[in-house]
Amino acid sequence: xxxxxSPGRVSFGLGDALRLGYDYIKxxxxxxxxxxSSIALGIAFLSTLLFTDSFYRAFIAAGGAHLSIESYQYWLxxxxxxxxxxxxxxxxxxxxxxRYREIGTLKCxxxxxxxxxLLFLVESLIQGGIGGILGFFLGIIGALxxxxxxxxxxxxxxxxxxxxxxxxxxxxxLSIFLSVIATIYPARHAAKLNxxxxxxxxx
Amino acid sequence: MSFDMIIQLEDLxxxxxMGGVQIKALDGVDIEINRGEYLSIVGPSGSxxxxxxxxxxxxxxxxxxxxxxDGVDISQLDAYELAWLRCRKIGYIFQTFNLIPVLTALENxxxxxxxxGVPRDEGLEKAQKxxxxxxxxxxxxxxxxxxxxxxxxxxxxxxxxxxxxxxILADEPTGNLDLNTGMEIIDLxxxxxxxxxxxxxxxxxxxxxxxxxxxxxxxxxGAIEKIERG
Ligand SMILES: Nc1ncnc2c1ncn2[C@@H]1O[C@H](COP(=O)(O)OP(=O)(O)O)[C@@H](O)[C@H]1O
Ligand SMILES: [Mg+2]
Numbered sequence: 001x002x003x004x005x006s007p008g009r010v011s012f013g014l015g016d017a018l019r020l021g022y023d024y025i026k027x028x029x030x031x032x033x034x035x036x037s038s039i040a041l042g043i044a045f046l047s048t049l050l051f052t053d054s055f056y057r058a059f060i061a062a063g064g065a066h067l068s069i070e071s072y073q074y075w076l077x078x079x080x081x082x083x084x085x086x087x088x089x090x091x092x093x094x095x096x097x098x099r100y101r102e103i104g105t106l107k108c109x110x111x112x113x114x115x116x117x118l119l120f121l122v123e124s125l126i127q128g129g130i131g132g133i134l135g136f137f138l139g140i141i142g143a144l145x146x147x148x149x150x151x152x153x154x155x156x157x158x159x160x161x162x163x164x165x166x167x168x169x170x171x172x173x174l175s176i177f178l179s180v181i182a183t184i185y186p187a188r189h190a191a192k193l194n195x196x197x198x199x200x201x202x203x
Numbered sequence: 204m205s206f207d208m209i210i211q212l213e214d215l216x217x218x219x220x221m222g223g224v225q226i227k228a229l230d231g232v233d234i235e236i237n238r239g240e241y242l243s244i245v246g247p248s249g250s251x252x253x254x255x256x257x258x259x260x261x262x263x264x265x266x267x268x269x270x271x272x273d274g275v276d277i278s279q280l281d282a283y284e285l286a287w288l289r290c291r292k293i294g295y296i297f298q299t300f301n302l303i304p305v306l307t308a309l310e311n312x313x314x315x316x317x318x319x320g321v322p323r324d325e326g327l328e329k330a331q332k333x334x335x336x337x338x339x340x341x342x343x344x345x346x347x348x349x350x351x352x353x354x355x356x357x358x359x360x361x362x363x364x365x366x367x368x369x370x371i372l373a374d375e376p377t378g379n380l381d382l383n384t385g386m387e388i389i390d391l392x393x394x395x396x397x398x399x400x401x402x403x404x405x406x407x408x409x410x411x412x413x414x415x416x417x418x419x420x421x422x423x424x425g426a427i428e429k430i431e432r433g
Binding site (some may be wrong): 008009011012016019023024026027028049088101102104105106107108110111112113194195196199 | 257259262263282283286287289290291295297301302303304305306312314315317320335352362371408
């Protein structure tokens, strides 16, 4: 069956990585939840501010009083996003240590460095996507809570649908981007592990 | 080079540097291993068995000397060829089983076929057959944590067989098992060696595990002490 003589190529594509990454997330839910919450909170902060801004503009356009966001609030948002990224890097580093033996094992059955890297990045992509979507909706709720008293809760209906769509796509992509950025360093560390050392490692 | 030879080790040496002290984990090992042979490697803890396996399996690079597999010097392989060797030519079995805990037995066994580029359905079918052949046909959807130690090692054996490797490297496969379970595992490996003609190299420090082997290599302090016919 197997062609032992011919030096072929091992393969591990995006589909394989997605399937395996999905299994990891599903079956290691706690770790995934920490990452998802971390990025969701950062994105929720961002989304709250952006929606608050949208609501104010819709309010003004409808003839309401002039309202605006203070610049320090943007700084807070920036800090919140950085805290998310650092939190995720930390959580993924711990996950790498927990999975040393598995990484060693994967390398024994044919995984190359790039496959390990892909696996971790795909997991981070899935978590970033979920976190971004969650954060987006949390942000809408946050903005409604903070401005609804002044602008009325129906203000959201006055924001153009395209603007909401752009905010949705923007925060989801940003979330995925930040989550992947946060994972690159620990994932590269995992990918470059020497299989012998990874297998010797005792937790 | 003889037609029957699958592995040749030439002056194989691996030294470690630890705090300025040189540890000769493996020191000048020469041996030729025949296709289809069942070779036992016996030696006390620290005698270099695992180091030898790591070098033969392409997981580590020697300080000196060569490993030839099917006449190819594996130090000349690039990353792709090395991954291919690990994936298709060699099956690894460990003392600690090293199954992926989040995956079921079936998924664990089919994983090597993913890397080998086998279509998913085919890989799962193969895994099912292998698990049945090691007596776990009814347990394919269990995770490692839900299986006994002996059953986990059977899953690991099925996984090692997934891509029909020419060589099985089993590093103390019975080290974490009780005597009876250990004997069953050795019988299983021996059976696979006989029926499928895979070259089987098994390390142990338990003399009860070597009776069926064709040859026994005795190791001490990183060197071969003697080689006996079984
Ligand atoms: N990564 C390492 N660094 C330093 N010394 C090592 C390392 N790996 C193995 N050794 C040493 O090499 C010797 C042989 O070890 P090993 O091959 O594991 O023996 P065995 O498997 O027969 O018990 C031991 O003295 C061990 O401490
Ligand atoms: Mg050992």
